[in-house]
Structures are given as C-alpha cells and as structure tokens.
Amino acid sequence: MNIMTPKALILPMMVSAALLAGCNASDKDQPTLAAHHDAQETVSNDASRNNGAWGAVYTSRDELRDNNRNIVDSSQLPDMKNDPSLKKWExxxxxxxxxxxxxxxxxxxxxxxxxxxxxxxxxxxxGYYPPLANNSKMESKYYIIDILINGFRGMPSFHVMMNDEQMAAVTQYVHSSLNPYKDKVTAEDVAQLRHDNPPGSDPSE
Structure with a gap:
C-alpha cells in the first residue's frame, strides 16, 4: 500500500494554489477574454470578401497576402449602360x-x-397562387381593385407601383379577358378606393 509523504502532497497543492490565484487575479491592467470579446471592432465585409474570406472560395497563400487583389475580377464586368441584363429590364x-x-x-x-x-x-x-381565370370572385371589379391597392396575404400592394389608369387597365384585363364579365373599369373606379397611406412592406398588414 502506497502512502504519499507530506512532501509529495505539498507540490500538487502549491501548483493548484498558483492556478487558482491566476484565476482570481484582480489586476485591472491585465487583459481578459471578456474584455477582448466586448471590444468594438470595425469589420469591412468588402475587405473580408476581397481577401478570401468567402466560403467555397479557394485562393493561394500568395493571393491572400495581396491586399489589393479582388476575388471577383470587376474589370471583366460590363459597365451599367452596357449591362445586357439591365438592357433587358429597361x-x-x-x-x-x-x-x-x-x-x-x-x-x-x-x-x-x-x-x-x-x-x-x-x-x-x-406557395399557393390562386387562379384568376374562370374565377367567380373576379366578377366584382372592386374586389380586384381593392387587392391591387392593398395587397392580400402573400401578394404585394401595387398602391405606389401603379396609378389609377394602370390599375383600371389590368383590372379590366383580368375581369373581361380572363373571365366572361363585361363591366367597364375606369380610373374613377380606382380613385374611389385608393387611400393616401400605402400598406406596409409586410403583406399581412
């Protein structure tokens, strides 16, 4: 049976005491992990992107050391006026x-x-996008106009996107071309329902 001598016990106790003393240090000048965590840092997303921090982007060590290198070679991109996507949009x-x-x-x-x-x-x-053709709800032109102005569930509001004449025109198309109803839809019909305050960005508002 091994019995530890007093000298053998003293050394582990001294080490433990030193470690505990380090944990309880009260010297305010010593940096702590918490202080480092709380420090405000300015992070540039562009800098991290251009220096190779994007996921699934592989660069060499030399490329990462080059602070002036962009992962996306912007020189190969067309300027706005020659962008084919913009031309198609316009x-x-x-x-x-x-x-x-x-x-x-x-x-x-x-x-x-x-x-x-x-x-x-x-x-x-x-999602579910209800049919507008052969839909008995489209018999009421005011029902269509109201939804265009205010939106409905997942559908956005067109309050600030279309004027009265445009809303009347698209309502007429849905009412009479996609359905067999023949009421005349006018800008005045839209003006009766239009209000000054457009709905919020959330379609449920």
Missing part, C-alpha cells in the same frame, strides 16, 4: 425602370403572371 419597363404602359395585358404579364401564370391559371409550389 426594355420590359419601356426604359423608365417603372410601369409606364396603360396596356392591361402588358401590365398583367409584367406584374401578375410571374405568380398567377400567363393564362391566369394559378400555380402550386412554394
């Missing part, structure tokens, strides 16, 4: 980057068909 919106036309069919295909499909048949997918 062609759709008649060069104004906003709805300009008062053609109801064009407005429908540019703003509604992405969810409700080009024939108004609706769709299922990440």
């Amino acid at each position: 062609a759709k919106f008649e060069g104004k980057n906003a709805f300009v036309t008062t053609n109801g069919e064009k407005l429908f295909h540019d703003s509604c068909a992405g969810c409700h499909m080009h024939k108004g048949e609706g769709a299922f997918g990440a």
Whole structure:
C-alpha cells in the first residue's frame, strides 16, 4: 500500500494554489477574454470578401497576402449602360425602370403572371397562387381593385407601383379577358378606393 509523504502532497497543492490565484487575479491592467470579446471592432465585409474570406472560395497563400487583389475580377464586368441584363429590364419597363404602359395585358404579364401564370391559371409550389381565370370572385371589379391597392396575404400592394389608369387597365384585363364579365373599369373606379397611406412592406398588414 502506497502512502504519499507530506512532501509529495505539498507540490500538487502549491501548483493548484498558483492556478487558482491566476484565476482570481484582480489586476485591472491585465487583459481578459471578456474584455477582448466586448471590444468594438470595425469589420469591412468588402475587405473580408476581397481577401478570401468567402466560403467555397479557394485562393493561394500568395493571393491572400495581396491586399489589393479582388476575388471577383470587376474589370471583366460590363459597365451599367452596357449591362445586357439591365438592357433587358429597361426594355420590359419601356426604359423608365417603372410601369409606364396603360396596356392591361402588358401590365398583367409584367406584374401578375410571374405568380398567377400567363393564362391566369394559378400555380402550386412554394406557395399557393390562386387562379384568376374562370374565377367567380373576379366578377366584382372592386374586389380586384381593392387587392391591387392593398395587397392580400402573400401578394404585394401595387398602391405606389401603379396609378389609377394602370390599375383600371389590368383590372379590366383580368375581369373581361380572363373571365366572361363585361363591366367597364375606369380610373374613377380606382380613385374611389385608393387611400393616401400605402400598406406596409409586410403583406399581412
């Protein structure tokens, strides 16, 4: 049976005491992990991106040391006026980057068909997009106008995107071209329901 001598016990006790003393140090000038964590740091997302910090981007050590190197070679990108994507966008919106036309069919295909499909048949997918064609709810032009102005569930409001004439035109298209109803839809009909305060960005508001 081994019995530790007093000298053998003293050394571990001295080491433990020294470690505990370090944990309880009260010297305010000594940096702590908490102080480092609480320190405010300015982080540049662009700098981290350009220096190789993006996930799934592989660069050599020499490239990482080069602070002037961009992972994305912007010199190969077209300038805005020659960007083919922008040209396509401007062609759709008649060069104004906003709805300009008062053609109801064009407005429908540019703003509604992405969810409700080009024939108004609706769709299922990440959500439910109700059909607008052959839909008895479309008999009321004021029902359509109200939804355009205020949005409905996942559908955004077009309050600030379309003026009265444009809303009347797209309503007429849904009411009479996608459905068999023949009421005349006018800008005055829209003006009756339009209010000054557009809904918030959350469609549930």
